[in-house]
Amino acid sequence: MRTYSVHHMMLTSLLILWAIVASTASTSHPGTRKYSFYSLKEHHVSPKDWIRGERAPRQHQLSLHIGLAQENFKELEKKLEEISTPGHPRFRLHLTAQAVRALVQPSNKTIDAVKEWLEGYEVPVELLEFSPSRDWIITPKLPISLVEKLLHTSYHVYRKQNVTIVRTEDWSLPLHLHGLIDIVQPTTSFSQMRPLSILSQSRQVQSSTQPSLNDAAEDIADGVDILHKIDLSNPPVDMTPKTACNTSAVTPICLRTLYGTLNYTAQAAEKNSMALTNYWGEFNNRSDIKRYLHLYRPEAAEAANDFTIYDIGGAVNQQTPATASQLERGQGREGNLDAQVMLGVGSPTRLVTYSVGGEPPPYQPDVSLPDNTNEPFLTWLQYILAQTELPTVVSTSYADTEYTVPPSYAKWVCNSFAQLGARGVTVVFGSGDWGVGDPKQCHSPAGNPRFVARFPESCPYGTSVGATRNINPEIVAYNDRNGFVSGGGFSEYFARPAYQDHAVNSYISRLEGLHDGLYNSHGRAYPDVAAMGYRIVTVWNGTTKVVDGTSASAPIFAAVVALVNDALIAEGKPPLGFLNPWLYSGGFRAFTDVTLGSTRGCNTSGFPAMSGWDAASGFGTPWFPMFRSLASQNRFRQTYPWYID
Ligand SMILES: *[C@@H]1O[C@H](CO)[C@@H](O)[C@H](O)[C@H]1NC(C)=O
């Protein structure tokens, strides 16, 4: 396990030392400013809710993350397609870390050219950090004036409510580097990666019309009162959703019955693991998780002590009592929920948690302090791609509107998910909690009415999970009391991947022009699948609560994937990896179609659920016995679409 913060502190002090040396030596070794031919590399308008203020204070420092062109990414993409397409001779022959690295590694010529450029501005190249694939260069903290010269730009302070960041909307590069560098951050990314749970503080502050915290985080009595008739230590195998589910307080016994995992006995738990990510200062409180498991999945209670914690980039998966202000913000609720439902369904599969640095609001308003770079997603990806052992599935319940990040950033992050997919990891996201959009955000960057796409759910290399409520029939989840509506839509950045072309075209034609012009009908459409996300039971601060959100749906689905992987591994087969091509070419038959409800939002009825794939519930909810059996076959007849026309 590596903690970047310590490293960065060390780099900062070395940098001070270097600055002294450099200033005394500057006359004898002048910087070779030979790059006068700069031109604009990227322009990305800040989202409207960020207000641009004064120039960045001169004492501000930034560590630049420079993403080099991944010269063979096309080759990786092609390999990934082969690996994930049923029937292909390479189906599920996942790549090793070394093989992926070899494909994304930039050439030495590229690295040398970038180093030479940095050296020309007296950046201490011996202090540069490289990712294992050498596709990322991370500079030590540099004075803002130097960064501004490197990128021919001016940084400003941007404010949104009480959050303060230092960013720019344009940056340039010497002409000869345009093809060699894909991305430099922090520059134009305004992403906040908020928790998707309806309880999140950010949601509270977004609109005064939202319910109060207490309203959304409804307390209910502990487990014994919910399903007192069931002996949870020894549930009958013939249970049905009707006997196992209280749809106003959803617990693991309901989820396991509804998705058919209840009488599956895991066989490869020691060779398999499932993971979740914590951003925004979230944590997974072992004592709350233990209480939840004790109440709702007693035989798995020990897992609360056993899950693995990785702290990255200065994060701490806090296990000490929450402070008064953390309690007030509801800190830990997202983290607890994710870990609880994942273990509640996926146990005895081992859980791994990654906590990534980045303070929750309110940020230190003093922007002159060298702050974290606030690009936790990049930090996590650089960390996990450096590991040789990976979990077979990772769930992420954090997102932001797509237009808060520039296309270069979205593409880079998405390509990194492709690398994980090629290595056999299924990457799972929630689909968002605002239907087609929060009315205040329903505009294009230019100000025209438009649905709001979300990132990372719009990445075609992830599997996006919408939320459902009720049983028999399951419907697209909403909660009129707190404004929650399961999200879905179409990316403005990512073109529609071939694997979903047929399903999505069929859906769009059945919309008969509904909402034309409000969404990108050529974009990657999501969600892909769905799972329960309404009145999910969780334990936080010692008490049982019910919450809503696709932030529950994602880890629930990920846990089912973990159990399918368990069955595959036990049969000596590789895990699922990147799921979508399999799903859209036949795997969908293992899903219960959800045909009722819609993703209303932006003052519209949103996208309706229909038979077959739709932009509200994807293919629907998983049925494990079929999921497992289809997953262990290597090929399908190409039967899609069997239910249309
Ligand atoms: C590229 O540079 C690395 C590290 O300096 C070196 O190990 C490798 O041999 C070089 N590759 C080529 C093809 O020159």
Ligand SMILES: *[C@@H]1O[C@H](CO)[C@@H](O)[C@H](O)[C@H]1NC(C)=O
């Ligand atoms: C901003 O900070 C002030 C003072 O610390 C606080 O009273 C206020 O509630 C904060 N507003 C938001 C939206 O967090």
Ligand SMILES: *[C@@H]1O[C@H](CO)[C@@H](O)[C@H](O)[C@H]1NC(C)=O
């Ligand atoms: C279902 O859960 C609610 C709490 O939300 C509880 O009041 C009710 O008694 C439960 N119903 C049953 C049948 O257990």
Ligand SMILES: *[C@@H]1O[C@H](CO)[C@@H](O)[C@H](O)[C@H]1NC(C)=O
């Ligand atoms: C669970 O096991 C019982 C008895 O072995 C079997 O009849 C039933 O179909 C199984 N249920 C599922 C969902 O696989």
Ligand SMILES: *[C@@H]1O[C@H](CO)[C@@H](O)[C@H](O)[C@H]1NC(C)=O
């Ligand atoms: C957290 O738990 C403590 C102790 O039970 C209680 O006094 C406090 O009100 C709780 N806080 C919240 C926000 O639920």
Ligand SMILES: *[C@@H]1O[C@H](CO)[C@@H](O)[C@H](O)[C@H]1NC(C)=O
């Ligand atoms: C949504 O409808 C309400 C009430 O008709 C209106 O006040 C509001 O401006 C509308 N918002 C958008 C984004 O169209």
Ligand SMILES: *[C@@H]1O[C@H](CO)[C@@H](O)[C@H](O)[C@H]1NC(C)=O
């Ligand atoms: C987390 O767990 C500790 C005990 O390990 C407990 O004292 C504390 O209150 C918990 N924090 C939260 C936010 O629930």
